[in-house]
Amino acid sequence: MDRKLIGVDLGGTTIKFAILTDNGEVQQKWSVETNILDEGSHIVPDIIESINHHIDLYNMDKAQFIGIGMGTPGTVDRENGTVVGAYNLNWKTTQHVKADVEAGTGIKFTMDNDANVAGLGERWKGAGENGSDVSFVTLGTGIGGGLIADGHLLHGTAGAAGEIGHVTVEPNGYLCTCGKRGCLEQYASATGVVHVARDMAEEFSGDSELKRQADDGQDITSKLVFDLAKSGDALAVRVVDKVCYYLGLALGNLANTLNPESIIIGGGVSAAGDYLLKQVDHYFQEFAFTTVRNSTSLKLARLGNDAGVIGAASLALAFK
Numbered sequence: 001m002d003r004k005l006i007g008v009d010l011g012g013t014t015i016k017f018a019i020l021t022d023n024g025e026v027q028q029k030w031s032v033e034t035n036i037l038d039e040g041s042h043i044v045p046d047i048i049e050s051i052n053h054h055i056d057l058y059n060m061d062k063a064q065f066i067g068i069g070m071g072t073p074g075t076v077d078r079e080n081g082t083v084v085g086a087y088n089l090n091w092k093t094t095q096h097v098k099a100d101v102e103a104g105t106g107i108k109f110t111m112d113n114d115a116n117v118a119g120l121g122e123r124w125k126g127a128g129e130n131g132s133d134v135s136f137v138t139l140g141t142g143i144g145g146g147l148i149a150d151g152h153l154l155h156g157t158a159g160a161a162g163e164i165g166h167v168t169v170e171p172n173g174y175l176c177t178c179g180k181r182g183c184l185e186q187y188a189s190a191t192g193v194v195h196v197a198r199d200m201a202e203e204f205s206g207d208s209e210l211k212r213q214a215d216d217g218q219d220i221t222s223k224l225v226f227d228l229a230k231s232g233d234a235l236a237v238r239v240v241d242k243v244c245y246y247l248g249l250a251l252g253n254l255a256n257t258l259n260p261e262s263i264i265i266g267g268g269v270s271a272a273g274d275y276l277l278k279q280v281d282h283y284f285q286e287f288a289f290t291t292v293r294n295s296t297s298l299k300l301a302r303l304g305n306d307a308g309v310i311g312a313a314s315l316a317l318a319f320k
C-alpha cells in the first residue's frame with residue numbers, strides 16, 4: 001500500500017491542505033476559508049472535518065497515512081502539541097490542536113511554526129535541493145524565517161530561532177511591533193518597503209512618479225515601488241537600493257553565522273524576482289566574508305504558496 005502524508009498550512013484567511021506521497025509529490029490539493037469567529041473555536045473542527053471528508057472523497061483509507069503535519073501562526077509547543085498567541089486566528093488561549101486532530105481523524109499529527117514549515121518545504125522540494133544547511137527568509141506583510149542547520153530545523157530555547165525579521169539593521173531606526181527599533185521587518189517587508197518609500201519621498205526633490213503618488217496621498221504598495229524602480233523611476237530606484245542594502249546586511253550576517261549552502265528568499269516581495277535578487281546579492285557580497293561569500297548563495301523560492309503544505313507534510317515523515 002502506498003503511504004501518504006497530509007500537509008496543512010493554517011493561515012489567517014485560508015487553510016490549505018495537500019495529500020502527498022512520502023517522496024513529497026503533491027497528489028491532491030484543496031483549501032477552505034479560515035473561520036476565525038468565536039475566538040477561533042471553529043478552526044480545528046473545520047480542519048478535522050475537511051480531512052475526513054477528502055479521505056472519503058478520494059476513496060482512501062486512514063491506515064494509508066503516515067501522519068498529518070501542519071504549519072501554524074503563533075507559538076508552538078511541539079512537545080504538548082499546543083499553540084498560543086496566534087492573534088490573527090483569534091486564538092487567545094492555549095489550543096490543544098494535536099490531541100483534537102488525532103482524536104478527530106485517527107491519524108498521527110505534528111506541527112511547527114508556519115515560517116519554519118515553509119523553510120522545510122523549500123529545502124525539501126524547492127530551491128534548497130534537499131541540502132543539509134539551508135536558510136529561508138519570507139518577505140511578506142512581515143518577515144519570517146526558517147533555519148535548517150546540519151539537517152535539523154533550529155528552534156532555539158524559546159522557539160524564536162529564525163526570527164530574521166527582528167535582526168537589527170538600523171540602530172535607533174523605525175519602531176517595530178516587537179517593541180525594539182531598527183528591525184529588518186520595518187524596512188524590507190511589504191509594509192516596510194512602503195514606509196521607506198514614504199520617508200524618502202518627503203526628502204526627494206527630483207522628478208519621480210513615485211514621489212507624485214506619495215505626495216498625492218495615493219495608496220503605495222511594495223509592488224508599485226519595485227515596478228517603478230524597474231522602469232527607472234529615480235526615487236523608486238533609491239528606495240529599492242536601500243531595501244536591498246538592509247537585506248544584504250541581514251543575510252550577509254546570517255550567512256557569516258550559519259554558512260548555509262543557500263539562503264532562499266520567498267514571500268510576496270520576492271515576486272520582484274531577479275531584479276531584487278541581484279541587488280540584494282550585491283550587498284550580500286559586501287557583508288559576507290570570503291569563505292562564506294564563496295560557499296553560500298542567495299536563491300529565489302520556487303514553490304510559491306505550496307511551500308507551506310509541502311514543508312508541513314515533511315514534518316509527518318518523523319512518524320515513518
Ligand SMILES: [Zn+2]
Pocket residue numbers: 165166176177178179180183185
Ligand atoms: Zn522587531
